[in-house]
Amino acid sequence: xxxxxxxxxxxxxxxxxxxxxxxxxxxxxxxxxxxxxxxxxxxxxxxxxxxxxxxxxxxxxxxxxxxxxxxxxxxxxxxxxxxxxxxxxxxxxxxxxxxxxxxxxxxxxxxxxxxx
Amino acid sequence: xxxxxxxxxxxxxxxxxxxxxxxxxxxxxxxxxxxxxxxxxxxxxxxxxxxxxxxxxxxxxxxxxxxxxxxxxxxxxxxxxxxxxxxxxxxxxxxxxxxxxxxxxxxxxxxxxxxxxx
Numbered sequence: 001x002x003x004x005x006x007x008x009x010x011x012x013x014x015x016x017x018x019x020x021x022x023x024x025x026x027x028x029x030x031x032x033x034x035x036x037x038x039x040x041x042x043x044x045x046x047x048x049x050x051x052x053x054x055x056x057x058x059x060x061x062x063x064x065x066x067x068x069x070x071x072x073x074x075x076x077x078x079x080x081x082x083x084x085x086x087x088x089x090x091x092x093x094x095x096x097x098x099x100x101x102x103x104x105x106x107x108x109x110x111x112x113x114x115x116x
Numbered sequence: 117x118x119x120x121x122x123x124x125x126x127x128x129x130x131x132x133x134x135x136x137x138x139x140x141x142x143x144x145x146x147x148x149x150x151x152x153x154x155x156x157x158x159x160x161x162x163x164x165x166x167x168x169x170x171x172x173x174x175x176x177x178x179x180x181x182x183x184x185x186x187x188x189x190x191x192x193x194x195x196x197x198x199x200x201x202x203x204x205x206x207x208x209x210x211x212x213x214x215x216x217x218x219x220x221x222x223x224x225x226x227x228x229x230x231x232x233x234x
Contacts, residue, residue: 033221043207045160045225052221091159095221101148101213102221108159
């Protein structure tokens with residue numbers, strides 16, 4: 001069965017600190033996709049990254065980086081030199097092929113507070 | 117990425133009335149859209165999958181007669197909360213995938229609708 005675990009409920013850091021958000025997933029499929037979304041206080045979910053199960057290359061985009069490790073079923077997200085604007089809830093999600101398309105489930109989310 | 121709009125952004129209604137929420141894909145055609153519900157400080161819970169031209173697929177525990185979904189065109193899906201009650205107050209979010217895009221597995225979300233039932 002699909003499962004996404006974000007064990008960190010809330011994280012509080014001071015501006016300029018680096019912070020890593022953990023995501024562990026469970027799936028029986030060999031083909032699947034992993035995502036990270038940001039939900040700022042306004043509520044709208046912002047797509048950050050998509051990764052397929054066959055691509056374990058780590059990715060860096062500005063201050064954001066992602067570490068995908070199939071051996072540990074983890075897809076962790078690191079923000080370098082955090083800023084106050086990074087304060088939001090971050091969701092990790094897993095999509096698997098399903099009848100008619102893909103089925104996606106979301107982790108519980110990690111609320112990040114970045115203090116000035 | 118693909119753009120999804122949602123209307124209204126917030127609505128306050130009296131108990132017993134019905135509320136319709138629209139979800140539109142602005143720059144692509146979506147044969148499938150998704151409706152989620154999110155309670156404060158909780159994750160997104162999939163309510164139903166909206167299929168263009170056919171009946172929606174509801175998740176277990178979601179009342180079909182309570183949450184009516186219509187997907188009449190390739191760019192519009194509507195969710196109607198019928199006979200709303202205070203416990204229906206929540207944040208409702210829709211999403212869609214672009215079936216013709218290279219990242220067709222990616223869901224793009226609307227801005228959400230905050231519903232408050234008095």
